[in-house]
Amino acid sequence: MSWLNRVRQSIASITKRETPDNLWHKCAGCGQMIFVKEYEENQSVCPKCNHHGRIGPDARFNDLFDSGVYTLLPIPQVTEDPLKFRDSKRYTDRIKAARTATGETDALINAKGTIEGYKAVVGIQDFAFMGGSMGLGVGAAFVAGVEAAIAERSPYIIFTAAGGARMQEGILSLMQMPKTTVAIAKLREAGLPYIVVLTDPTTGGVTASYAMLGDVQIAEPGALIGFAGQRVIESTIREKLPEGFQRAEYLLDHGMIDMVVHRHDLRARLAQLIGYLAPAKAA
């Protein structure tokens, strides 16, 4: 501990208000310290290196919807802890901790509103909630989001972020892959577009289902997107992975997505796409 910190910590009022933790953000990309205020005003994108930080539903909805006005959709009720799962901790305790930490019920939350005048239902997957993992709650919310979009005659836009399926719900989380796929088919039959925005990170069973079935596939710069985890691949093939492997730009190069869009341009680009695919404006 430096003498300065020692002095600072001995003055209670300063320590409380001005700890480096809540004043500065250390960029996960370049390691530079950025004023939190500046960082947040920049949509959690590092002004120095353009690294796109992970953001939750509130910030997303505020950024996306016209004047930050939106209506949250109800969270569907699902069976909690269907397997009575316990590893080193009880699954119910892990859920409780995630709820306390995030203030959310589960890892996917929907809202409806307008984007440059176009109606849209938007789902945001929250990586902060148990790694965004897909279990019954996420699957049910996805289906509810699609149903709301069909009722509103609007597109469904999903922002994905997940390590994959939620292991604590076992096979039932795997079954969310076909379940969400059925919902997408219904949206398609209703003649409405399904737009996927892949954010950092999107892997496993989420990538291998609804995250890859978009009519248009967008990714945020630098987002990690893949099926298998990097450590699993390395241990299988016993080779070092190439530079930029499974990043958004790499997927673009390999023809897996349509575009990589900077967070600053996302709202305008989504509006433009809706304008082409589902141009009816909100009344």
Next chain:
Amino acid sequence: MVSLLDFEKPLAELQSRIAELRETADNGSIDIASEVAKLQAKSDKLLRETYAKLTPWQKTQVARHPERPHFKHYVAQMIEEFVPLAGDRAFADDLAIIGGLGRLGGRRVMVIGHEKGDDTASRLKHNFGMAKPEGYRKAIRLMKLADRFGLPVVTLVDTSGAFPGIQAEERGQAEAIARSTEACLELGVPLVAAVVGEGGSGGAVALAAANRVLMFEHAVYSVISPEGCASILWRTSEKAADAAEAMKVTAADLQKLGVVDRIVEEPLGGAHRAPTAAIDSLAKALGEEIDSFSGQTPDQIRASRRDKYLAIG
């Protein structure tokens, strides 16, 4: 003789004593038939007792037994006039998934499944049943073909999972799995899936989003391998047995959860001890399931499959 799994070791002693006695009898002329019969009965009883209460982790080992029947054995025995169809028309023919036209008890079907291989050369050839994107894309092509010509689709699931590799990722492993699952769900013909060995995660569900999901008594089906789950949640793969227990990977558990519709019994001591009988019972069950859709329209078949998956959870 079948190779024994760790938990079957008590059987080994009995079996070697039986073999010893038989050898003695061959050399001399002592009548040991009654002694052999007694030991054999004891061995059978032990086998029955062991298999009646297999733990989920033991079942995982049975499901992975190298001598368990594989896709080629099923096809050879239960499919008449098999016509294999190869390739995804885009990149390659992935031999981890095999498919083709055939007749199951006289019914025209498209049969598709994972093949793990059964010796070093064939395991390499089939990539241990771990499919790459081109494998799933071949499956999609064959499912669509079956749909156009009104052939029910039978899938045999036996994979530890889709292949985790650089090229597989580059060619869109996730997208291929997602599209294969989607193809299953769009079929207007019945899709009957059977988990015959290991049902490993997305690589399995891509062939198993079916109207009816059958599962062998000692097969396992899970979102992640018990080792994988243990190494993430317990931080050591040595807790695989606990993970298998917690994840509910057995046929009986999955039937209770509504994921598996029908359990197909295995011969005493598992399918690898009597493959012919095992394959026969599977063939019979598959035939009955296919027949149960007779008279249904493509829309009904598709709608009931969709409703089933929307209702899960």
